[in-house]
Amino acid sequence: EAGVAQSPRYKIIEKRQSVAFWCNPISGHATLYWYQQILGQGPKLLIQFQNNGVVDDSQLPKDRFSAERLKGVDSTLKIQPAKLEDSAVYLCASSSDRLSYEQYFGPGTRLTVT
Amino acid sequence: AQSVAQPEDQVNVAEGNPLTVKCTYSVSGNPYLFWYVQYPNRGLQFLLKYITGDNLVKGSYGFEAEFNKSQTSFHLKKPSALVSDSALYFCAVRGLKAAGNKLTFGGGTRVLVKP
Numbered sequence: 001e002a003g004v005a006q007s008p009r010y011k012i013i014e015k016r017q018s019v020a021f022w023c024n025p026i027s028g029h030a031t032l033y034w035y036q037q038i039l040g041q042g043p044k045l046l047i048q049f050q051n052n053g054v055v056d057d058s059q060l061p062k063d064r065f066s067a068e069r070l071k072g073v074d075s076t077l078k079i080q081p082a083k084l085e086d087s088a089v090y091l092c093a094s095s096s097d098r099l100s101y102e103q104y105f106g107p108g109t110r111l112t113v114t
Numbered sequence: 115a116q117s118v119a120q121p122e123d124q125v126n127v128a129e130g131n132p133l134t135v136k137c138t139y140s141v142s143g144n145p146y147l148f149w150y151v152q153y154p155n156r157g158l159q160f161l162l163k164y165i166t167g168d169n170l171v172k173g174s175y176g177f178e179a180e181f182n183k184s185q186t187s188f189h190l191k192k193p194s195a196l197v198s199d200s201a202l203y204f205c206a207v208r209g210l211k212a213a214g215n216k217l218t219f220g221g222g223t224r225v226l227v228k229p
Contacts, residue, residue: 004157042204042220093157103160105150107157
């Protein structure tokens with residue numbers, strides 16, 4: 001079974017530029033998550049989708065971050081404009097449904113904002 | 115609000131010795147508890163979970179964890195550590211009342227196993 005795919009793996013941008021990350025979850029997984037992991041910290045949930053609907057986006061900085069999952073499969077996370085403090089690893093995870101105990105994580109995208 | 119504390123930033127252990135990584139939690143109601151491991155430049159890998167039942171949970175790669183409700187702890191253990199166990203370990207909690215499947219992670223503990 002293929003795992004969660006993410007691209008790009010690394011991205012370097014200047015502050016105030018925009019950037020987008022892509023995630024393809026495990027086939028058949030209805031629930032998709034985006035996490036932000038700042039160096040030295042644990043992952044923090046940004047947004048959770050159930051199919052193509054948002055379940056929880058309470059910690060998403062909506063003034064600059066946006067995410068979509070239009071067809072209930074893959075998802076994109078966008079930052080516009082980026083700030084220095086957005087430098088982090090962005091992890092995508094999926095689970096079979098919202099009540100599933102196990103989440104499966106992708107390799108992450110390491111973003112550096114200069 | 116739910117929270118997780120991993121009091122040790124790093125744990126050093128000699129290969130072959132027992133390994134313990136500490137975790138305490140705070141959550142409303144009964145907790146669902148998890149351990150994940152992260153290797154360099156890779157995503158988190160699931161190790162084990164406690165949902166209900168036996169307080170001693172066995173997981174992948176010889177790891178186990180003990181749920182202690184009175185101490186609100188879920189320490190990760192391995193009887194004999196390997197050099198390949200060197201990685202970053204995260205404890206996570208989900209409360210029954212949490213929306214969706216929201217996990218709250220601790221800050222992580224780096225494990226260094228020396229030959």
